[in-house]
Amino acid sequence: MIQLEDIKGRFKRDKAIHAEYPIRVLIIKEASGLLCMNSGDYVLAPGRVFFIPEEGIIRLEGEITSAYWLSFSTLLYSEFLLQHTDAQSRNLFMTLSFKDLNSMQAKKAFSLLEQLKREILAKRDVSYLAQYLSLLLGFSAVLNAELMDLSVDELQQVLRFRAILEQYFKTERSTEFYAAGMGMSSRRLNAFLKKAFTKNLPDLLFARLIREAEELLIHTDYSVSMIAEILGFEQSNSFASSFKRSKGVSAIEFRKTY
Incomplete structure (x- = not known):
């Protein structure tokens, strides 16, 4: 239902990037080059988070030193849609879009992603992973202004509260x-x-x-x-x-x- 992996290396646009699940996010830590789609080419800037529509074929051109490739099922995504009912949130994956995080925001996002990797390896239940994913997407897409000023520890507390509330x-x-x-x-x-x-x-x-x-x-x-x-x-x-x-x-x- 969810897969998160580190990607790095040199890429050429003649090869599409495979994803295990239909909804995909690419989070750039350090890279140079382009993300290529039929709609155009987009710069792989540090701190840039790409929200990729289900139907789009993704190709990369350039060198990635460090990035995260996240894909997940519509079942997990449904919790995000239930929590975020505004038009901006619902249209997040309709066409390719991206957000540029500042250095502090990006550092928090990377910490959340590393923790998410550990949660996936620990085989946490679906409801917990759905809550985690919703928090991560809301933060990475800068949809919840109140979250942006929270520390990583406070963001983890938000997740803990949501999990308790849900239960x-x-x-x-x-x-x-x-x-x-x-x-x-x-x-x-x-x-x-x-x-x-x-x-x-x-x-x-x-x-x-x-x-x-x-x-x-x-x-x-x-x-x-x-x-x-x-x-x-x-x-x-x-x-x-x-x-x-x-x-x-x-x-x-x-x-x-x-």
């Missing part, structure tokens, strides 16, 4: 629970979430619950009351009013629309 959002609501999971006091956790997400824990929990409700309404035949129970609402009326307040339409109307 327990249906059953746990208290700040104390998530603070304990993060090894922080409740006060420190709130301060960290505000810095990393510009939101507090109740807002993040609510957004995750509503996102899950949307998925259940679209992809299952569960009744509204059953969905409320799955998501840990004590009363279906509470869920129904919360959903309508968030989406502007009732859960039933939302289901009919999709």
Whole structure:
């Protein structure tokens, strides 16, 4: 579902670069030359991150001293799309695009990639890798402005929080629970979430619950009351009013629309 490898050497454009999975990212650490596609040739600049569409054939020309070649399945990519619903994020891989990271941003991205390699080797579960990939793409594409000023350790804390939230959002609501999971006091956790997400824990929990409700309404035949129970609402009326307040339409109307 995901493959990450270091690439280096001298390349000629007469040979296409193979990828194990359809969605691909090339992250340049040090190189000179060109990335060649039907749409044109693009300079292999240090700190440049290429987001490559599924249908494009990639050829390189020049010398790569150090770069990362990342490919992954649409299943892993779906978590990124669920977390990033704006047009810029959804169009990230529609045509070839790239972002240029400054030296500090690039250093953080390389650290995240090295850690991702270790996570892949450790055979972490799919949900964790999907969370990691979403964080990496959001950072590398400069889609989450609040992430850019975080240290590598703080970015790892963001990943840890997302993993805990993903596992327990249906059953746990208290700040104390998530603070304990993060090894922080409740006060420190709130301060960290505000810095990393510009939101507090109740807002993040609510957004995750509503996102899950949307998925259940679209992809299952569960009744509204059953969905409320799955998501840990004590009363279906509470869920129904919360959903309508968030989406502007009732859960039933939302289901009919999709």
